[in-house]
Amino acid sequence: MKRIYFLIATAALMIVGCNKEADKQDTVVNTKGTYHFEITATIDNTTSKATYSSKKVVFGEGDEIAVIGTKDGVNTVYTLTGVQTGGTVTFSTDLPEGTTVGDYAYYPASIATAGDGTVISWPKDVDGAKVEVPMIGLIDVENNKTQFKYLGAIMEVAVDNAPDAKYLIFNAGTAIEGQYDVTFSGETPSITARSVSGYYVNAKINGNGTYYIPVPAKTYTSFTFSLTDSEKSYYYKQRSAVDGTSIALTRGMHIDMGTITNDTDKIEEWWHGSPINGWQSGYDRYIKTGENTYQLTVFNPSDDPYWELLDKDGYKWRTDGEENWNGTVTKRDIKVGTTGWSFKRGGANDKTFWVTLQDKGEEGWYYNSGNWDNNSDRGWESGRVEIVLGGTKYTMEKYGYGANYGYKCLDVFISDDSSKSLKFNLSWNGTDETLSGVSESLDITDAKPYGSFVWAGENPINVSLTRGNYNVYLDLAILNFMFVKQ
Numbered sequence: 001m002k003r004i005y006f007l008i009a010t011a012a013l014m015i016v017g018c019n020k021e022a023d024k025q026d027t028v029v030n031t032k033g034t035y036h037f038e039i040t041a042t043i044d045n046t047t048s049k050a051t052y053s054s055k056k057v058v059f060g061e062g063d064e065i066a067v068i069g070t071k072d073g074v075n076t077v078y079t080l081t082g083v084q085t086g087g088t089v090t091f092s093t094d095l096p097e098g099t100t101v102g103d104y105a106y107y108p109a110s111i112a113t114a115g116d117g118t119v120i121s122w123p124k125d126v127d128g129a130k131v132e133v134p135m136i137g138l139i140d141v142e143n144n145k146t147q148f149k150y151l152g153a154i155m156e157v158a159v160d161n162a163p164d165a166k167y168l169i170f171n172a173g174t175a176i177e178g179q180y181d182v183t184f185s186g187e188t189p190s191i192t193a194r195s196v197s198g199y200y201v202n203a204k205i206n207g208n209g210t211y212y213i214p215v216p217a218k219t220y221t222s223f224t225f226s227l228t229d230s231e232k233s234y235y236y237k238q239r240s241a242v243d244g245t246s247i248a249l250t251r252g253m254h255i256d257m258g259t260i261t262n263d264t265d266k267i268e269e270w271w272h273g274s275p276i277n278g279w280q281s282g283y284d285r286y287i288k289t290g291e292n293t294y295q296l297t298v299f300n301p302s303d304d305p306y307w308e309l310l311d312k313d314g315y316k317w318r319t320d321g322e323e324n325w326n327g328t329v330t331k332r333d334i335k336v337g338t339t340g341w342s343f344k345r346g347g348a349n350d351k352t353f354w355v356t357l358q359d360k361g362e363e364g365w366y367y368n369s370g371n372w373d374n375n376s377d378r379g380w381e382s383g384r385v386e387i388v389l390g391g392t393k394y395t396m397e398k399y400g401y402g403a404n405y406g407y408k409c410l411d412v413f414i415s416d417d418s419s420k421s422l423k424f425n426l427s428w429n430g431t432d433e434t435l436s437g438v439s440e441s442l443d444i445t446d447a448k449p450y451g452s453f454v455w456a457g458e459n460p461i462n463v464s465l466t467r468g469n470y471n472v473y474l475d476l477a478i479l480n481f482m483f484v485k486q
Contacts (some may be wrong), residue, residue, distance in 0.1 A: 037101060038092035039065075039080065039144055053130065053284060059089045066109035067139070068102035068117050069095050075102075075114040098284045105146045110365065118196060119181045120151065127367065128168055128203030128211035133252075136182055136189055149189050153249035155213045155257050157225060162262035163207040165227040165236050170201045173222030173241075177201070180216065191216060202232070208460045217251045224262055226467065234485075237262045237446065238417045238466040263447040264466070267484050269312035270357055272296055273336055275304040276404050281314045284406045285473050287480045288450045292359035297405045297477035299375070302349035306342040308359075309367065316341040317365070325369040329357075352376055352405075352477065376405065376477045384427035387412065387472055389463060390420030405477035411486070412470045414463075417446075422461040424453070424474065424481070426429040450482035 032240045061084040069078050072272035076099075081093035095101070111120040126132055155311040157168060177198030180191040184290050193216075203213050220241070227236040239260050241247075249255060270286040276299055277283035286294035298307070309317045309329060312338040319327035322344045332341045345353070352372040360366050385407050388393040396407040412422075422444065442451045444463040449470075454463060469486045 025339050032094070033097045034094040035086065035097055035099075036092060037067075037078075037080075037095050038066075038090050039105060039139070039146055040088060040090045053407060060084055061089070063089070063091075063107075064109040065091050066106045066112035068104070068114060069099040070102065070111060071096055071099040075116075077109075077112045077114050079109045080105075085112050101139065101141075103139055105139055105148070107135045107137075107148055108132045113179065119179055119221040120182055120191070121179050121410060122152075122177055122196070122216060123214065124177045124198055124200065125202045125204070126214060128205040128213065129209070131212045131214075133214045138187070140185075147187075149187070150252035151180075152214050152216045152251065153253040153255065155215055155249075155255055155449070157213065157228060157257045158209060158210045158259040159205060159208050160259050160261045161208070162227050162236050162260070164229065165207055165262070166230040167226075167228045167232055168203040168205050168211050168213065168260075169226040169228060169232070170215065170296050171224040171226070172201075172215065172220060173199065173224070174220075175199055176216050176218075188251075196287070215249065217249050217253070219246055219248045221246050222259055223247075227260060227262060231445055235466045235468045236264060240417055264485070265447055265449055267449070267482065268294065268359070270294055270354065271310040271312075272298050272307060273310050274298065274307035275301055279308070279336065281310045284404060285408070286357055287473050287482045288356070288453065288464045289480055295475070295478070295480060296355050297372075297376070297475050298350055298353060298355065299404055300351050300353055305345045305349050307345065308336065308342050310336050317367075318343060319367060326367060326378060328360075328364045329367045330364070351377075354478070384425075385476065386476065388421075388423040388425055389414075391419040393425075393470075396424075396472070407474040409472045412472055412483075414465050414467055414470060416467050417464050420463045422463045449484070450480070452478070452480050 009304045032131060059082055061082060063082040065080050066077050067080065069076050078093055078401065080093045082089040082091045082281045102117045104117045106120065108123065110123055111387045113119050113121050120134060120136065122134065131154055134151045135148035136151055139146045158164060159168060175196040175198065177200060178195040178196030180192055181194045182189050201213050201215065203211050205211050216417040222241060224238055224240045226238040228234060237260055247255065261269065267288050272284035272286065273279050273281060284296060284298060286296045291296045311317060311331065315331055316334045316336070317329040317331050318341050319329055322342060323346055334341045352375040353369055354372065355367070356368045358366045385396040387396060387409055389412065394409045394412055396409045398407050438453050438461060439456045442453065442461045444451055444461060444465065446466050449465060465483060471485045471486060472481065472483055474481045
């Protein structure tokens with residue numbers, strides 16, 4: 001996977017699409033001690049709710065704006081709801097008697113703060129399907145109308161091949177979330193950070209589609225976009241700005257940030273059970289080595305020549321005969337910990353052997369196996385094995401149970417998808433050696449989070465994976481490894 005190269009289209013200036021021409025305010029006090037306040041907006045023949053149409057924001061039935069009302073020296077934010085009649089949308093609400101409406105109207109309503117009217121709060125959580133660019137409008141008190149002006153820009157992002165993604169998260173690389181002061185030059189507003197700390201705008205999405213993220217007008221460099229699940233914990237995909245990229249966004253600008261395609265590799269979960277690992281699932285995981293292909297190196301003891309193939313749920317799979325070392329495997333309703341449905345390696349005891357699994361589509365999973373000519377000594381007593389990822393060391397745990405070759409390291413945290421060097425260090429017979437390296441440079445990415453290396457290879461292994469926690473598995477006998485996202 002290459003680091004992201006966003007298709008940054010020429011920014012198109014968004015056309016202000018909300019001139020509000022209002023009738024006089026109805027100031028008749030009703031029996032509830034309130035009076036009706038409204039602002040009438042003239043819209044360009046729209047029929048939809050705050051949608052993105054011809055590069056402009058338009059209002060529709062049910063949209064909400066806000067004003068600030070003052071009574072007895074106390075400021076309160078009031079929400080006005082839009083009602084559409086033909087091409088006109090009227091925003092209204094009932095206000096307490098004696099309330100004076102401030103100078104400004106705000107869209108979306110959530111940005112208004114109960115201050116002096118020139119402080120807004122940039123939204124942290126938005127509906128990604130809507131174009132809700134923060135705007136402010138000076139209220140024409142005499143005519144009860146306003147013309148909204150943009151305070152920020154909009155980023156458009158397409159999401160593909162991620163039907164389960166629930167959030168598109170924009171990390172600005174700098175603090176943007178919080179409060180801003182609004183100032184005017186004539187009728188043109190601008191914003192200045194007043195109290196900002198959060199880096200994120202979280203756009204709620206529904207899988208594949210085109211979505212919109214409102215951002216303050218400024219220059220952005222080290223930003224990222226991430227696709228996450230409903231808990232914002234599992235990152236399906238993350239894309240970063242190209243190093244050195246600088247995007248200057250001005251008020252009212254619309255910019256196409258291209259498509260985020262989820263190409264995260266799906267790694268099936270297969271396990272090898274035998275007396276070497278105590279007949280347990282969770283030890284000796286098959287490592288992906290190619291398209292729909294998995295491999296593992298294991299050992300067959302002389303006193304118990306049986307072993308099992310287990311899926312992620314602990315169910316057993318086998319060929320038609322227990323001594324068939326190759327063929328299509330089928331699942332039985334027998335789980336780990338129960339007897340039966342095992343392979344038998346008769347006539348080849350005390351042997352290191354290899355196993356491959358291949359998904360052949362409609363033909364099912366094909367199992368193949370063969371003996372090593374000589375046993376590897378790496379599985380007997382290898383000492384310490386470490387992962388060194390971007391300078392951070394992680395100790396790998398050997399599965400134990402004697403002569404197996406499997407190592408694992410659980411919950412390796414990767415903070416972002418920038419490139420990090422990977423090495424495997426081994427304490428072997430009292431000396432430290434660097435195992436990792438390849439004949440040619442190897443890139444570990446979301447699309448291919450696995451690979452093989454050679455003993456003391458000179459070329460680097462580069463890891464660029466989406467942010468999250470990973471389990472790392474190593475076959476020390478043949479130096480296959482893989483990163484599995486949790």
